[in-house]
Amino acid sequence: MKFAAIDIGTNAARLLIAEVQQLGGHMQFRKLAYYRVPLRLGEEVFEKGKILAKKALKFQQTMHAFKFLAEANEVDKLRAVATSAMREASNRKKIVNQIFEQTDIQIEVISGEEEARLILQSFDRFNFQKQEQFVVVDVGGGSTEISIFENGQKLASRSFELGTIRILKGKTAPQTWVDFSTWIEQNKPQNQTFTVFGTGGNINQALKIIAPNTKATLSLGSLKNLHEELMALSFEERCLQFQLKPDRADVIVPALQIYMAALNALGQESLVVPKIGLADGVIYQLFLEHTNL
Numbered sequence: 001m002k003f004a005a006i007d008i009g010t011n012a013a014r015l016l017i018a019e020v021q022q023l024g025g026h027m028q029f030r031k032l033a034y035y036r037v038p039l040r041l042g043e044e045v046f047e048k049g050k051i052l053a054k055k056a057l058k059f060q061q062t063m064h065a066f067k068f069l070a071e072a073n074e075v076d077k078l079r080a081v082a083t084s085a086m087r088e089a090s091n092r093k094k095i096v097n098q099i100f101e102q103t104d105i106q107i108e109v110i111s112g113e114e115e116a117r118l119i120l121q122s123f124d125r126f127n128f129q130k131q132e133q134f135v136v137v138d139v140g141g142g143s144t145e146i147s148i149f150e151n152g153q154k155l156a157s158r159s160f161e162l163g164t165i166r167i168l169k170g171k172t173a174p175q176t177w178v179d180f181s182t183w184i185e186q187n188k189p190q191n192q193t194f195t196v197f198g199t200g201g202n203i204n205q206a207l208k209i210i211a212p213n214t215k216a217t218l219s220l221g222s223l224k225n226l227h228e229e230l231m232a233l234s235f236e237e238r239c240l241q242f243q244l245k246p247d248r249a250d251v252i253v254p255a256l257q258i259y260m261a262a263l264n265a266l267g268q269e270s271l272v273v274p275k276i277g278l279a280d281g282v283i284y285q286l287f288l289e290h291t292n293l
Contacts, residue, residue, distance in 0.1 A: 144163060
């Protein structure tokens, strides 16, 4: 079966197309195509409270393109979800209705809790839930989701209005940082021998820069060093020196701040980068729904 997942984030919209099969009791996941468009819905939403006409048009054009790509790949089932920026856009219902009328794509505006659940669900195919205790830190453009697990069971989870675009726009209150660290300190596993997983496009990019040819583990020290290096450079210098795309060169800095704050609050010196995200979770959910039919 071929499935397509559309993830409409605060910074970018993504289309993931994958072929999924069940062989010998195991899920076989093969990525067929991946597309990313830097819509940056959060830039307007966090300042104006809504998506303006020009951005809405680009949004619609992107969904048209994603629909054609899904059809060209002969996808069996598609699901589209939207996160933080769309949650806060005052005209989200109008935008969702317009896109449905024009493309037949029904966008679901999901909660931060559902976003975290879908991301964690994709961990199943990697057997990560066999870890006795682990924490997942997912950093996006508008929010950060923290989930704490023990023996495959979720102990605590919370979504914070702490995201890269929100920080760049100066829309994050100082108290949010305090609440973020305090909640983590109060809910983290008591046993210090647990694994921290970092998800999101920015930590994937950090891995490419820091350790492109090694296992997917990044130390707190390496994140601090990269953050300092990036802070010392101009926007243009970041693009040239680290070969960053323009829509990544600014957001990676606040993203690193969030990951470092999370590790400090957790009392951990490293995190693992599994290179999975919301779109992977949506694909996995579609597969589960298909197999349960």
